[in-house]
Amino acid sequence: MKIGSSLFDLGRLDRISNQETAIHGLDPRVKVLVTLVFIVAVVSFGKHEVSGLMPFFIYPAVLIALADIPLGYLFRKILIVSPFALMIGLFNPFLDREIIINLGPVAISGGWVSYISIMLRFALTVGAALILIACTGFNAICHALERMGAPRVFVVQLLFVYRYLFVLTEEASRMVRARALRSFPGKGTGMRVFGYLVGHLLLRTLDRAQRIHLAMLSRGFDGEIRILRPMRFGIRDLAFLFGWSGLIVAMRLYDVTGLLGNLVTGGAG
Amino acid sequence: MTHHIVEVKEVEYSYPDTTPALNDISFRIVHGESVAIVGANGAGKSTLLLHLNGYLAPAKGEIRIGDFPLTKETLHSVRRTVGMVFQDPDDQLFMPTVFDDVAFGPLNLGLPTEEVSRRVEEALSTVGALHLKGRPPYKLSRGEKKAVAIATVLSMSPDILVMDEPTSDLDPRARRKLIDLLKGFEHTKIIATHDLDMVLDLCERTIVISEGRVTADGPTNLIFQDEGLLARSRLEKPLRMQGCPVCGPTQSSSGVKATT
Numbered sequence: 001m002k003i004g005s006s007l008f009d010l011g012r013l014d015r016i017s018n019q020e021t022a023i024h025g026l027d028p029r030v031k032v033l034v035t036l037v038f039i040v041a042v043v044s045f046g047k048h049e050v051s052g053l054m055p056f057f058i059y060p061a062v063l064i065a066l067a068d069i070p071l072g073y074l075f076r077k078i079l080i081v082s083p084f085a086l087m088i089g090l091f092n093p094f095l096d097r098e099i100i101i102n103l104g105p106v107a108i109s110g111g112w113v114s115y116i117s118i119m120l121r122f123a124l125t126v127g128a129a130l131i132l133i134a135c136t137g138f139n140a141i142c143h144a145l146e147r148m149g150a151p152r153v154f155v156v157q158l159l160f161v162y163r164y165l166f167v168l169t170e171e172a173s174r175m176v177r178a179r180a181l182r183s184f185p186g187k188g189t190g191m192r193v194f195g196y197l198v199g200h201l202l203l204r205t206l207d208r209a210q211r212i213h214l215a216m217l218s219r220g221f222d223g224e225i226r227i228l229r230p231m232r233f234g235i236r237d238l239a240f241l242f243g244w245s246g247l248i249v250a251m252r253l254y255d256v257t258g259l260l261g262n263l264v265t266g267g268a269g
Numbered sequence: 270m271t272h273h274i275v276e277v278k279e280v281e282y283s284y285p286d287t288t289p290a291l292n293d294i295s296f297r298i299v300h301g302e303s304v305a306i307v308g309a310n311g312a313g314k315s316t317l318l319l320h321l322n323g324y325l326a327p328a329k330g331e332i333r334i335g336d337f338p339l340t341k342e343t344l345h346s347v348r349r350t351v352g353m354v355f356q357d358p359d360d361q362l363f364m365p366t367v368f369d370d371v372a373f374g375p376l377n378l379g380l381p382t383e384e385v386s387r388r389v390e391e392a393l394s395t396v397g398a399l400h401l402k403g404r405p406p407y408k409l410s411r412g413e414k415k416a417v418a419i420a421t422v423l424s425m426s427p428d429i430l431v432m433d434e435p436t437s438d439l440d441p442r443a444r445r446k447l448i449d450l451l452k453g454f455e456h457t458k459i460i461a462t463h464d465l466d467m468v469l470d471l472c473e474r475t476i477v478i479s480e481g482r483v484t485a486d487g488p489t490n491l492i493f494q495d496e497g498l499l500a501r502s503r504l505e506k507p508l509r510m511q512g513c514p515v516c517g518p519t520q521s522s523s524g525v526k527a528t529t
Contacts, residue, residue, distance in 0.1 A: 014405070139405070140364035158367055166407040167359050211360040218322050218353045219425065220345065220377035227364075228372050228385055 010165070013077075014068060018136035023067035026231050028136045028144035030241040036131045037245045041252040042124045046102065048113050053120045053257040060127045067135040078126050085122035092217070113263040126167065140163050147231060156225050167208075172201055222261075273300045273335060273457045275321065280330035284318060289359065290316040291327070293333070298474075301306075303458040305468040308478035309503035314461040317478065320352045320523075321431050321459065323361070349378065352427030356434040358414035362406035364508075369405040370406065374425040392424035393417070398449060412443030418514070419450070429457040436464045436523040450457050465493065465507035477502050 017024070023031075038059055062170055064071060096111035132141065139159065146155040175197055183193075213221075250256070271526065273373045275298040282291040290313050298304050300453065307313050319325040320332055334350055337343040355361045363369035370401060371392055375385045376428060393399040396416040409417065421431065435451065436444045448470050466490055468475060475492045477485040479502040486490050492498065493506055505511075 030413055078422075133420075135335060142365075163363055163407070211355065211357070212363050214319075214324055215355055215361045216373075217324065217355075217364065218351075219421065220348060220375035221373075222377060226376035227369055228376060228382060235483065268344060 009077075010066050013072065013134060014137070016125045016134045017071075017140075019068055019135075021062060021067050021135070022211055022236075023135045026240055027237040028140040029148055029233070030237045031132055031230065032141060032144045032148070033126050033241060034244045034248075037248050038128050038234045041248045042128075044252065045117070047117060048110060050113060050117050050120065051257040052251075052255060053117065053124065055251045056124055056248070059248065060124070062199050063131050063135065066238070067131070069131060074127065074130055076124060077130055081126060082122065085119060089118040092118070109116070143227060146227075152225070159225075164208075168201075170204065171204065175201065218237055270451055274298065274333065274347035274353075275429060275459065276331075276333040277442045278331045278333070279318070280317075280320060280332060281325050282320065282325060284316075285452030288479055291320075294478075294481070294483055296476055296486055298457060298459065298482060301455065301457055302474060304460070306459065306478060306502060307463070307465065307468065307475060307502075312478045312502075313331075313481040314478060318353070318431055318433055318459070318461055320401070321351040322348050322353050323430075351426055351429045353423060354418055354422055354430065354432040354435060356437060358411070358418040358500065359375045361418040361421060362409075362414060365405060366402070367393070367406060367409075368402045370417065371424045372520060374421060378425065379472055379529070388424045389420075392420040395423055396420045397446075398504055411438050412446070413438065413441060415443070415447060416450075425479050427456065429459065430454065433461050434463070435461065436467050464505075465504070466509050469493070469507050469509060474522040477504070479503070482504045 038056070041055055043052065063069070064074065074124045093109065093111035096109060096114060098110045098112060100110045101105045101108040135145075139162065142155050142158050142162075145158075147153060179193065179197065277297075278295050280294045281289075283289045294313075294317065306317065308314050316325065317392055320327055321334070323339050325334075332339040334343075334347045337347065340520055346408050362370050364373055368389055371389045375388050380388070385456055389402075390399065393402060396419050398413060398416045398420060401413060401417060406414065406417070419432075419435075432451075436447060436502075439447060444467070448467055448474065449459075451471055458471070460468070462468060472489055475485070475489040476483055477492060477498065485495070485498055493510060496506065499505060
């Protein structure tokens with residue numbers, strides 16, 4: 001059941017990536033590049049940075065709006081992987097008790113600030129990566145990586161993983177279902193059977209890999225995968241690339257939050 | 270023009286675990302023929318097919334495709350000549366989209382871009398799947414997958430089509446469409462199958478294999494009437510050649526049924 005429903009969810013991401021919006025129509029390469037710039041900028045902040053990260057939410061916000069990505073869906077996806085980030089920062093508040101911020105009577109230690117910083121960075125980077133997939137499509141990202149000089153073996157590996165993920169999950173869920181229908185409380189659901197199941201799945205996968213290789217060989221495969229996919233790089237792509245990269249770098253170099261704050265308080269005073 | 274002959278001479282093969290699979294197999298298939306290879310499960314049909322495009326090499330004997338013997342040197346031209354369609358289309362469709370998959374063979378042949386696109390469109394429209402061009406293979410139905418799998422081979426314009434169970438797992442309508450499609454091809458066809466009714470429609474000649482040997486080779490009509498031979502090879506007459514359970518063995522019972 002679990003496997004089946006997460007497969008369905010993956011199908012949804014795939015469907016979103018086939019939408020037709022201005023963002024979806026951009027060259028995949030510029031989206032990959034901007035995402036990279038974004039992630040590097042977010043990650044490169046110091047460990048106690050919180051306010052500097054805030055302006056970066058503009059990038060996911062604008063893309064979600066323009067590319068028509070369902071916010072709730074994206075949020076759930078981020079939540080699913082959040083335990084990793086939660087665990088990583090878990091001990092920060094205990095290890096780093098030095099008070100660095102005083103908000104009136106409330107004193108906040110460096111540990112808590114860095115914990116919040118980790119969570120913000122996690123949300124921003126994972127969100128950006130998911131948005132990239134949702135507005136580009138996994139396969140197009142792979143092609144873009146390949147065009148930009150990523151090792152072919154690596155790209156082909158990714159493509160195959162994505163292609164056979166669906167076949168594998170279907171096979172696994174059929175096996176799990178077959179077991180569930182013939183097991184009764186206390187019998188048949190233990191680790192031992194699970195081990196057999198996984199082992200069996202591995203053997204089947206090896207078999208299939210052999211058959212796929214055979215199918216490739218009989219169509220002239222010689223170690224290199226050729227893909228015919230013209231990519232056009234237009235003015236709009238260029239504008240997207242330089243517009244966002246410029247903004248992201250500016251947000252990294254200048255304290256936008258502080259400037260805005262000064263502007264507002266200065267205006268008020 | 271070369272003659273698209275497939276000649277198998279006294280071929281023997283055993284699997285690495287020494288299970289004998291093929292034993293002294295010989296036949297000759299000439300240009301434009303449509304031949305069925307039938308036999309029980311494990312009779313050696315698939316093993317035989319794997320020899321026809323050089324994936325397995327015979328332990329003894331010789332295979333000739335066209336005018337060449339099948340050797341390491343001729344392997345590439347043989348694989349271009351012999352288009353092989355596998356039983357499970359999920360094994361055959363490994364590229365991200367239908368288009369990429371059908372273009373895979375032609376691109377490997379080193380054809381220029383426009384030629385590749387032209388061939389892909391042509392192959393896809395032949396099997397009636399041009400509208401699936403941009404779709405990923407895992408979103409297709411079984412029938413669509415089978416059709417696209419055939420297109421992936423057609424795009425290399427092979428002279429000989431080798432197919433393993435083309436009609437398995439298809440609903441009756443998709444099966445009929447596939448049979449009609451294959452009927453229209455002028456290629457030399459070699460089809461391994463259990464679907465003897467399809468054989469009746471498509472193949473004028475049948476080779477029966479049992480326990481790694483050719484037990485019969487001749488006109489389909491004659492072979493399917495030889496009940497002793499079929500039984501010995503663990504086969505049955507095609508359903509269409511058996512009695513109808515509704516009209517029954519006698520004409521009168523159906524008449525009675527019609528009046529009540």
